[in-house]
Amino acid sequence: MTTERYDRGWEKLMEVDGTGGAKVIESLKDISPDLGKFVIEFAFGDIYIREGLDLKQRQLITISSLTTLGGCEPQLTVHINAALNVGLSPKEIVEAILHCTPYAGFPRVLNATFVAKEVFQERGLTIATQQ
Amino acid sequence: MTTERYDRGWEKLMEVDGTGGAKVIESLKDISPDLGKFVIEFAFGDIYIREGLDLKQRQLITISSLTTLGGCEPQLTVHINAALNVGLSPKEIVEAILHCTPYAGFPRVLNATFVAKEVFQERGLTIATQQ
């Protein structure tokens, strides 16, 4: 049985993360299913669902937070895909990561940029090299 | 003597951070003036000056990065002021900080929110309590 909050969270997860998010939830089923439930209910059903910022803005903030944290390559993969899903361009994503340099330093930014590179390659996307 | 890069950085710093940024540079003069120069030349003259994201988007990213880093209360004070300067509303700023919760956790988000509260109070701003 699911709650209304779970259902709206799942719908939002599908809209934002798509299959990447669903795979994470699936992979949690036999180890920590409630962690998956909380990702859906809290991160998506409580937070992403909110008004006040649109999904493009939310993805810029998420990518900045994950870039800054470091060691979040799997989550960056999901959320760079999500950023594309909600309409950010590859160029905007790369620019958002680059913008973190003065705050989080080059290593964090390099690591996140290489995740973006992989995601774009998997989706057959290119980025104009002249920025 | 300043360079073109310094001059455009200073202009951008003034536009974004205003007097808050200028005070930081001033306070570095007798201890690490080149650090101030690099804030101007690199953070503003190289990064903030770029196209691809507008200043509102850049401030959302900066606030997310500083919230996530933690221990950056003085920089958050400057950049929450900057966010207001470039046209973000108090509500959008608070929402951007709140959006970091699933990634950076409650303590980082609480600390950043209380910085926002102080900044808004100093500027006589209120935020609608019904969100």
Place this chain on the structure above:
Amino acid sequence: MTTERYDRGWEKLMEVDGTGGAKVIESLKDISPDLGKFVIEFAFGDIYIREGLDLKQRQLITISSLTTLGGCEPQLTVHINAALNVGLSPKEIVEAILHCTPYAGFPRVLNATFVAKEVFQERGLTIATQQ
């Protein structure tokens, strides 16, 4: 109007954090009331409420996480009080912080220890110096 989840979260918050937690929620009312709501609903109504670990174990884990994060002195104040509230002794709390040294390093452990010192002093508690 509150939900069942909010109500059980509030009850758990009162049991664990007591007035320290309530003050945090109160201080959020005019800046980010929903952040306070999520502390109650998610941190307490979803997580603290769970079975599988008792409240003493949960406080040891919380204190370790906050010590390791760093820059969470206000949250450590609340949760060291909470640790006492749920029955951990001052000595166990100090020992839990000390145990983080090999993983989080001395600076994080020193900062957390001095928060404990303040909390114990405010509550008139002493810790046997012979260890």
Place this chain on the structure above:
Amino acid sequence: MTTERYDRGWEKLMEVDGTGGAKVIESLKDISPDLGKFVIEFAFGDIYIREGLDLKQRQLITISSLTTLGGCEPQLTVHINAALNVGLSPKEIVEAILHCTPYAGFPRVLNATFVAKEVFQERGLTIATQQ
């Protein structure tokens, strides 16, 4: 020649980490043998040996600290095995990691949970999916 402190540390390392810990020490022999010595003497001979908290409590604290730090997957592998060695159940370990979510955020907790999943699989352990 070893000291009393080294010997008691080694004995405690064997009790807690078992072969996983011994492999780490072994792998340090030709690069930084004294680092291995300090793991034994300080982390185990000085800290783990102490009274005031039992080994189950210490492993909960260690897992929380490593989860929160991030980027410590190899150390989490050793210490989740250690947690099992000292008598924590798979369910308690998963719950301890989950409890870090409000403080350290979902990405850190997801990464640690997937380490637990691998460790349990290697040891042929299952966790009841209904929590």
Place this chain on the structure above:
Amino acid sequence: MTTERYDRGWEKLMEVDGTGGAKVIESLKDISPDLGKFVIEFAFGDIYIREGLDLKQRQLITISSLTTLGGCEPQLTVHINAALNVGLSPKEIVEAILHCTPYAGFPRVLNATFVAKEVFQERGLTIATQQ
């Protein structure tokens, strides 16, 4: 009763940190005296005592680590004093902090620089403003 390791650690602590270090140990006496003992025995009696790097090199490394960690202002105060004690010039200390910018970002470097400013002011030291 103290051990040989404690004694050599104390001597090294006195040589490096001087009264600043002694005050930290003193302030731990009634809350976590063994934490103070481990600072002396491990950080100084085991690590600082070692050959292979001289004390100036060790202080550069310590300052870089504390700057990068963030939230370690009290420890930076002690170790910037220590850096002066072992013969690093104010200019070298400021330069070492500045060198961390590409890795740790501006906020961490700004915070550490302002600690250095306070330490130098307390000791009546100036730094040539032309770098």
Place this chain on the structure above:
Amino acid sequence: MTTERYDRGWEKLMEVDGTGGAKVIESLKDISPDLGKFVIEFAFGDIYIREGLDLKQRQLITISSLTTLGGCEPQLTVHINAALNVGLSPKEIVEAILHCTPYAGFPRVLNATFVAKEVFQERGLTIATQQ
């Protein structure tokens, strides 16, 4: 067209990082070429180029910062190679990493030490095991 700052940065990058650094810049060409440009211009053209600390001292600081940050294994690979390039011995590098233990904790130090082990093996270097 390149600037004087780019050219002096590139020259310094070649001197310090050598082919390892050049590969990073190359790998950024089709995803975030300006990030590569800023590594060259800012990290090397602005920072590494400076007087006040020699290249050996700068590499000790860089290694300490990367070790402490965590999750920077690719950057540590480049900069441990760089440390060897500018004349630090394997033993000094291992000692510098070890010195971070009291501040950054064992896990960060272990991870960095194993990067050093790989770099030394690739270059056919050994480290005297008697320390």
